[in-house]
Amino acid sequence: DAGVTQSPTHLIKTRGQQVTLRCSPKSGHDTVSWYQQALGQGPQFIFQYYEEEERQRGNFPDRFSGHQFPNYSSELNVNALLLGDSALYLCASSHGLYGMNTEAFFGQGTRLTVV
Amino acid sequence: AQSVTQPDIHITVSEGASLELRCNYSYGATPYLFWYVQSPGQGLQLLLKYFSGDTLVQGIKGFEAEFKRSQSSFNLRKPSVHWSDAAEYFCAVGAMNTGNQFYFGTGTSLTVIP
Numbered sequence: 001d002a003g004v005t006q007s008p009t010h011l012i013k014t015r016g017q018q019v020t021l022r023c024s025p026k027s028g029h030d031t032v033s034w035y036q037q038a039l040g041q042g043p044q045f046i047f048q049y050y051e052e053e054e055r056q057r058g059n060f061p062d063r064f065s066g067h068q069f070p071n072y073s074s075e076l077n078v079n080a081l082l083l084g085d086s087a088l089y090l091c092a093s094s095h096g097l098y099g100m101n102t103e104a105f106f107g108q109g110t111r112l113t114v115v
Numbered sequence: 116a117q118s119v120t121q122p123d124i125h126i127t128v129s130e131g132a133s134l135e136l137r138c139n140y141s142y143g144a145t146p147y148l149f150w151y152v153q154s155p156g157q158g159l160q161l162l163l164k165y166f167s168g169d170t171l172v173q174g175i176k177g178f179e180a181e182f183k184r185s186q187s188s189f190n191l192r193k194p195s196v197h198w199s200d201a202a203e204y205f206c207a208v209g210a211m212n213t214g215n216q217f218y219f220g221t222g223t224s225l226t227v228i229p
Contacts, residue, residue, distance in 0.1 A: 004158070033215045042119075042205050042219035043159070056216045090158060094215040104215035106151075106158035 002027075004093050004107035012113045013081050021076040021110045025093030029105070032074040034066060035090040037109070043090055049074050050097045078112075086114045117142050119206050121220035128196050129228045136191040136223050138206030148189040149207040149217065150180055159205065165189065176200070201227045 005024045013019050025032050031050045035043035045058035049068035063079045072093075078085055088111050094104040120139045128134055140146055147166050151159040163174025170182040180191045189206060203224050207217040 031214045035219075040221075042121075042207075042221045043217075045216050045218065048214055048216050050214065056213060058216075092159075092215045092217075097214040098212045103161055103164070104217070106160075108156070108158040 004029075004091055004105050006089075006091050006107035006110050008110060009108070010111045010113075012115060015081055015083060015114055017081050018077065018079045019081060019112060021078075021089050021091075021112070023074045023076070023091030023093070023107060025072050025074070025091075026105045029093035029095050030072050031094050031097055032068060032072065033092045033104075034074070034076045035092065036060070036085075037088040037090055039087070046076070048097075055097060081114045083114050086112060088112075117208060117218045119208050119218055119220035121204075121206055121223050123223045124221070125224045125226070127226040127228060130198050131195050134191075134193045134196045134200070134225070136204050136206075136225070138189045138191065138220060139187050140189065140206070140208045141187065142208050142210070142218075144210045147209045147211070148180075148182060149209065150174065150178070150189075150191045151205045151207060151219075153203045153205065153222075155202075162191070162204075196225075196227055198227045198229060201225055 033048040034046040037043040048056040052068045065077045068074045088109040090109045091107045092104045118141045149164045150162040165182045203222045205222045206220045209217045
């Protein structure tokens with residue numbers, strides 16, 4: 001089992017550009033959440049996808065959008081990049097939306113640098 | 116408002132010494148509490164979790180944590196630290212019916228001196 005896989009591992013973009021990050025959940029998982037981890041900070045919840053719909057959203061602007069595909073993989077899109085978007089972006093997957101009986105697994109993240 | 120506070124930004128301990136990392140939370144609903152560990156360049160690995168029942172929970176790598184509702188705390192402990200425990204530790208809170216949506220603290224960086 002490959003666990004949660006994220007691509008790419010590193011990315012450098014210019015301010016104002018758009019970026020797409022990808023996440024494949026662990027086998028058997030159908031719920032994907034995205035987190036932003038700025039340097040020296042804890043991860044902050046961006047949004048969560050289940051059954052191809054956004055179910056929960058944190059305090060992030062509309063520049064941050066996402067998608068979940070029928071195979072449960074997910075994309076995070078960020079438009080009009082700002083220098084402050086530079087961070088490690090983590091994907092977490094788990095099974096089901098209700099109940100907390102299953103463990104959430106995290107990918108190793110995508111390090112985004114905006115210059 | 117939901118929040119998690121980890122008051123210790125950085126802790127240094129000698130190998131073989133005991134360890135306690137502090138975590139306080141504020142949550143409107145019944146909290147589900149977690150400790151995660153992050154090594155440099157890595158994702159987060161779950162150490163242990165508390166949903167209900169016995170307030171002392173055992174995790175992987177010899178870690179344990181105690182939930183104290185009256186103090187809104189969920190401190191992580193290990194009786195004897197190993198050099199490989201050096202990492203960043205995050206406390207997180209979640210709730211029923213929110214899947215993998217968590218609120219994380221700012222983390223505690225652990226240095227282990229040989």
